[in-house]
Amino acid sequence: MKRRFEVLALFTMLVSALAAQTWIWYPGDYEIWLGNQMNNRRTERGTFYPPFWKMDSHYVCVQFSKSVSLQKSENISIAVEGKYNISLDGKLMFGMPHQMTIPAGNHKLVFKVWNQSTPPTIFIKGKTVYTDSSWKVTYEDKEWIDSSGKTSDTSTTVYMDAGCWNFDNADNHPSQYALPRKPRQAISKTVVKGGILYDFGCETFGYVTLKGLHGDGPVDLYYGESSEEAQDTLHCETLDKLYISDGKVTDLSCNTSFPIADNDYTLGDSKAFRYVYITGGDKVGMDSASMQYEYMPEEYRGAFKCNDEELNRIWDVSAYTLHLATREFFIDGIKRDRWVWSGDAIQSYLMNYYLFFDSSCVKRSVWMLRGKDPVTSHTNTILDYTFYWFLSVYDYYLYSGDNHFVSQIYPRMQTMMDFVLGRTDSNGMVEGLPGDWVFVDWADGYMDKKGELSFEQLLLCKSLETMAVCADVTHNETDHLKYEKLASSLRSKLVPFFWNEQKQALVHNRINGHQSGAVTRYANIFAILFNYLNKDKQQVIEHSVLLNDSIMKITTPYMRFYELASLCAMGRQTEVMKEMKDYWGGMLKEGATSFWEKYNPDEKGAQHLAMYGRPYGKSLCHAWGASPIYLLGKYYLGVSPVKPGYEEFSIKPCLGGLKWIDGKVPTPHGDIHVYMNKKEIRVKADSGTGYLYLDSKHVPRCADTTVEALGARKYRVLIKAGEEMAVKYDAMP
């Protein structure tokens, strides 16, 4: 235990060192503001294309406060984004000072900052007094001064802990945040019909640089995730139109001119592409095009290798796909929407827990998706996406153990759930009401969206359970009981309402109190994942639905994520391995350098590029395409948290037909390493405690500890932090 304690102590020190003197703001406000910057970068053929839901913004005036107790007087330096004042013990300082001295003793320091354009933020640096998340913030202090000059009641003001990220020095203004860039060169340059086609070798993202630009006339850039798209100037999804004259470039999409520096010009807007096709007027010249690759710096903490090179390539391309779609937020895809979508994001979060474990990006995305009160529509307008939002808080809590975040976001969970519960029917169930988008999945066949969909009720039920868990985390016993009751009431209705004896499955929906005859995969998949059916029914639907080819197939990696996860949860890793190789391997065989929004193996050639009635409407780099990261980490390396933040974990490694697998899974306090072949399993966890579970023909042997038999050739071994365990065993056939 000693070693583990040291690791944690070290971690705690690191955290407090990192937390010191950072820019702070009202929690969620910077995230919502930055999210607007992100979501408003979408363009469609040169035209600005904002979201169709309510976009919230920051509180324009925020009070920051801190009580300090000083042994001796202290100088602090002050940086603020906004117009501000400072009061010390209720007395206002003159003007907007950049420095001040706080005398020894106990003091109350209060800043009020107003900023319409960007979130009010402050940065204080002193020896012991500095801004961090321990500062309190509020958007209304309700402090008034009566006619005699007395300051009056403030008892109901709601103070929150300040929000922060990693803006740890005074010059690092949060409102000026930009992702880093690095240059990338094209791998080929081809003259095509009077224009030049540049190929950057793989899917990429950033800003094209035109080198040696000179002359007078138009220059057009057509971007393509495929070479077909780049060359189809009438139908490609994104483009730029420039006009060059007098040493200046005019960007025609915004009618703004920029000087050409050293004959080079870098486009102002980022794009996703592999190919760029560039055409120009007769009098315009250009030497070459390159690009500035823009990326979120991420450490690939998760890893996976095995004896199958195709699978290794699937993991690598999945990781690259997720990385491209991990930007200021987890976005859906990099070419088209570039928006934060809740249903897409929850999968990115789960993949992220097996690759980057970037908690900040999860929290930013959760804040941003929630926005502000009042709630006027479902998340992204989609019924199911509201529920995924709740579930994503549960997942984040489970993987990170971050109680503090749960308590910060909980008030917005309450108001979001109030919105949901205000729209339930007399059965306490949700139906798509006017204005709700009931999405479920993009399906190639017809899907009924009317009435009570079993799928939606399962998600609602899990959302209510999430509310109960989070109420408990925030010590809100009243809410805890309320949501437990609502969840169990709904859960008890699921089988009576949706189970069909004849079909031996949960039916798709119920209209006016009557089951429809249709069976789809969705609810049956989630019933397994959420463990909402008894063992018998679970095994029945495995055959009546999951492995039944007559039930409408799933053609999006989005829903394949859950489908394959549910099969893995049923122990069908070998079949899922084959599916993965067929499906993701299929995309690789089509030349994919990142994974797609949708893939139907029955389609051919340019059919793969079309979607939404547009020839290149499909995104060829879509975060939800990267699910092998999650599947391989959770169901093959077999690592998952049992208690929040991996305080306890389980490792259930599974070869799934492979000869060996070797990898690691990140946790909040280190990594968990897993190696497995048919004879040996080696694991090491940097922190936490957990069990390695394994099946073996004979009793496994471990030199360092005892192996516990669980019956039916199942065994487990206790794993302690920091100790590598090697277990000899005999794989089941």
Added chain:
Amino acid sequence: MKRRFEVLALFTMLVSALAAQTWIWYPGDYEIWLGNQMNNRRTERGTFYPPFWKMDSHYVCVQFSKSVSLQKSENISIAVEGKYNISLDGKLMFGMPHQMTIPAGNHKLVFKVWNQSTPPTIFIKGKTVYTDSSWKVTYEDKEWIDSSGKTSDTSTTVYMDAGCWNFDNADNHPSQYALPRKPRQAISKTVVKGGILYDFGCETFGYVTLKGLHGDGPVDLYYGESSEEAQDTLHCETLDKLYISDGKVTDLSCNTSFPIADNDYTLGDSKAFRYVYITGGDKVGMDSASMQYEYMPEEYRGAFKCNDEELNRIWDVSAYTLHLATREFFIDGIKRDRWVWSGDAIQSYLMNYYLFFDSSCVKRSVWMLRGKDPVTSHTNTILDYTFYWFLSVYDYYLYSGDNHFVSQIYPRMQTMMDFVLGRTDSNGMVEGLPGDWVFVDWADGYMDKKGELSFEQLLLCKSLETMAVCADVTHNETDHLKYEKLASSLRSKLVPFFWNEQKQALVHNRINGHQSGAVTRYANIFAILFNYLNKDKQQVIEHSVLLNDSIMKITTPYMRFYELASLCAMGRQTEVMKEMKDYWGGMLKEGATSFWEKYNPDEKGAQHLAMYGRPYGKSLCHAWGASPIYLLGKYYLGVSPVKPGYEEFSIKPCLGGLKWIDGKVPTPHGDIHVYMNKKEIRVKADSGTGYLYLDSKHVPRCADTTVEALGARKYRVLIKAGEEMAVKYDAMP
């Protein structure tokens, strides 16, 4: 009738001409944004001083749409504040065009505009297609495109009519709005203790200009509404600190430097003052100081003259006081808060109906005070101010007849009333809950704020009645019935709960179900104004409270407004005239050039300047000081609307002890002129119909129409639009 029809038709033409091609926005959004600019101009001795309640802001992304039907194709020019796109019949145009051609036929034109810093606004100018309030706006269009490219359900999107004001050309950007200025010179310049004291002759507002500024060193400006304040450099409420060097001025309150143009420098922030005391370092020189007077252009449509010069002066100084406090919004006072306060504003609105009839400023202030949902506290945090907000909508509707505004603001009235009703006790009454400021009035004696205050219940009751009226205006029958029921239920409890037989008055409050013994004027005044007591009780409280010197006196013009109005409503114009001359005449005798926040005739000299525990805390130009405008217009000229917008009016002129009065009252469609002496009354109304009511010893005579006898020497004469009526009568003694 014909003439009246012509006037209205002309007016309608004028309105539509004015409405053509104006900048538009989401209703309330510009007002809230501009309100933030206004409320954040408060400074306290060089320090920024924002409000202590939640400040809302605009929707950052707004859709503007219009269906048009064109005989032939039309070119339109486009100006936008924000990043935008345009779609015609669902098809996006490239980029952000400044011009476009709409083909002949039926089309749907949609703009989406994003702007974080200032409200999204657009301006379209074409022959028949142009922006005005008939455009529809929404902050979420809920339009999504399914996988086949079909645009889906938008049925629940809430579209509002666009908001606008008077920004009627493309270059007149709403976000750049500033009040006009004109130069004013000081009337005297005196050397005092090494500094120079400038006197501008009367209370004024604007930006000091320093002429011939040169040298190096500090220059400090100390402002005073009194000469005492300006010279008291340690205690004056507002000041500026500059530093001059290298031909630049550094404003030390914001650490920003500006070049000195032609040796002149005009301060960046406006101030209220009559006196400025300027000191400078030895090496700094300056020729003189003048100022840029800043003002809202207003036409003095109301007028009042009489035989009493002191009263004429009271009216003039009242008008100037109201004008100074009528800026982008109706603010409380010009020196200190410079905030929009609901209780102050409702009085400004009422005065405004008798002086400027500036409806735009009323609407802006009402939007701004309401802000956005969710409601997290009372208006300005004050319980009573929430109710005044409701009442101000009622007043505005009554005076203007503006149904459209009522329907625009009604959704926010609903959510505000939801907030109020969510905080009532088991009697359906309001008490001050933690976080609520129960204001009532600044009183020199002790005022109990605990429990159910009768005053607050009366205001709540009137607010519920307002809800019922406005629900009716918006054709919301369900709400109409709901609020009528709530209002009548509460009204029926007022006497049983608060009437005290022994005191013959409404008591001040009720704690835990028991009447307190205290009687104050507040509830008794409003019971008369709202006509909530029967005739007997009204006459009783006139003596038991209103004219009873043992009941705590009112020392603010704020509550005197209602006190004197209630006395006038009881027919005591002669007594009120004396009070007006004593009270406002008293301020004039103290040298007032504008009327004050508070006036206690018992105080002497510099005592008059102190408030809030500060020697110059009192505002000497406070809007609520201008109430004679209202009292003289409504109760002496006697003009008030009977049906909304003066469609029907009543004129009950009253000399109140004067020999003659002569004036006019503005209405939405012209003016109503009234002249009265003891023998003759002449009236003329430009539009509408109404009665002149008068008392006369003998039957009055009118050459043009019949005089109707109402009994008890009361008479009335029908007044038609555009016809001057002269009535000969004999004034009662």
